[in-house]
Amino acid sequence: MLKSLTPKQVEHFEKHGYVAPIRVMSTRQALELRKRLEDFEHSDSALAKKALHVKSHLLFPWLNDLVRSDAVVNAIEDLYGENLLVWASSFFIKNGNDPAYVSWHQDSTYWGLSKPDVVTAWVALTESNRSNGAMQVIPGTHLLDQIPHRDTFSENNLLTRGQEVAVDVDESQAVSIELEPGEMSLHHVRIVHGSPPNASPNRRIGYAIRYIPTYVRQIQGEDSATLVRGVDTYNTFEHEPRPTEELDPAFVSLHQKIGERNLNILYKGAAQQQQ
Template sequence: MYSIDQYSSTGFASPIRVMKESISEELADRVQNLRKTNPILAERALGTNCHLLFPWLHEISHMSEILDEVEKVIGPNILLWSSSFFIKDPGSKSFVSWHQDSTYWGLKPLEIVTAWLAFTPSKTSNGCMQVIPGSHLRGQSEHKDTFDDDNLLSRGQKIEIDISDEKVVDLLLEPGEMSLHHVRIFHGSNSNVSSSVRIGFTMRYIPPHTSQEGGRTFAELVRGEDNYSNFDTPRPPAIEMGEEEWATQQESLKRLNSITFNGSTQESKIIGHQPYE
């Protein structure tokens, strides 16, 4: 158990229960049903800012159980900047290289926290997230873009790091539990060598005084007040994947991509899929 009281020194907190296991299992079923019935649509829809396409994901991002914990880290005024899924099928080679989220996001100051919510068990064998405690205090490391097809990150960006020299912590989560991590912590994950899927839903929260370099992006006030108006407010989804919902989500991606792919030699591997991570 890594407590939220130690967040400032460790850069993460885990596990934190935010919903009943039975509810997260229902959520996992919804995701899997969509993936089964329409895999191409699911690939597109379950990527970045999917909370703008699905009212039930939008609702999750506003849950008081999640925001109460986020508030302990960034204070009472909270904006939701983005969301996305990280899904690894049984036996898939998908992995996430060691990286810092701060690398391409263009957000300042670095009071940005990610809530990673487990819809399924997340364990060592199915490629749970891993962190290096305290690494958020090391400053910004140089990243190299690899564009590796199996890397779930948009640019396949990675820090050259010898993990054998490091203390690595596996963030083991049961369905309905979440972890929180700092935007600068070194983190990554291995591929899924088990026979069960791993589904994580991430929500990125910022305080309203955060500013976005390189353009205006969307962020929605989910708690407290915004006296800065540094972000545009997206239209919340009224129905699942309606025309207006797609238009809002696509606009949010266009804005994010123009910032996070700045200086990149390639476009996002799959439009709508983790374009900015």
């Protein structure tokens, strides 16, 4: 029995590789999370860059609550069953009139995971629309195998390696995923997607949470994940603890260790690494 999604939404995900919008919190709650985020950004913390780009849920209890929330996880369970891990999370932020963009790519390219049974919950803390650089997807491309990619390391590309698909993309087929604050989209790890720069004066803030069933393995080295539902009988990932206070020094140290290990996976074989 489905817990959150309708049969039509499940069918849409299976056929097209994405589903949206899904309301997971009120607009007021989304604005409260945005305020927490921006309070941290304004604190001038030396951790600002890494804290927001790598497993943010390990440093902030309010984000750990979000990745575990029934409103989000119930939808993931409807797609991939009751035993679920959060493999990663990160913010995708575009400031007003920001040249930052995301090139056309598949998420699965450098993640080192054993199966393409991976779904991203993209939670909007602001409006995300055509004017401010909303994510775009090419429906149905999740049914393709892994597509060759090339690294660009372009300055304004928000992706780790500036990776982009090494084939032509029919942009006439692109669908913009427009969300209101407190809504999320779900997309499959192999769907070709990207997003243009923010041409508006307003910030666009999204929080991407990567969920995997517990049977998925990391095949490029040691890795860790957060068990958010069910049981893990496979135990191929080190289980991550749950933070109880913001920027707990023990969790900051753990976060740094995990981040360095993950970068070794993401940059494996790359011509250069992020500094």
